[in-house]
Amino acid sequence: VCDDGWSGGSTRAELKAIAQTLEGAVKVGSNSTLTLELTEGSSFEGTIDGSITNAAGKTVSTETGTVSVTLDADSTWTLTGDSWVTELHGSAANVVSNGHTLYVNGVALTGTN
Secondary structure: OOOOOOOOOOOEEEEEEEOOEEEEEEEOOOOOEEEEEEEOOOEEEEEEEOOEEOOOOOEEEOOOOEEEEEEOOOOEEEEOOOEEEOEEEOOHHHEEOOOOOEEEOOEEOOOOO
């Protein structure tokens, strides 16, 4: 989720996963917004950060934009690397740290599995 350096640009994305299995790296540029909702037993194995390099090799973002993640009681997020979000709705127990740290508004989340 990134404008790739366009002047004055920004990008907004919403992803609602219902009973889905997701994996991979989610990149959210410093001037962009992501809303991620995991419900009905969905799982996400991956990271969220703002370190983005475009196809030409130019760094277009080094900081994570605004990210809101919602995990219902039946859904999980397994970290594959340190991740950064602005807000987390749901229980920290549904985040499997896997030896990594989830930062919520700059503070390391505690109570993860």
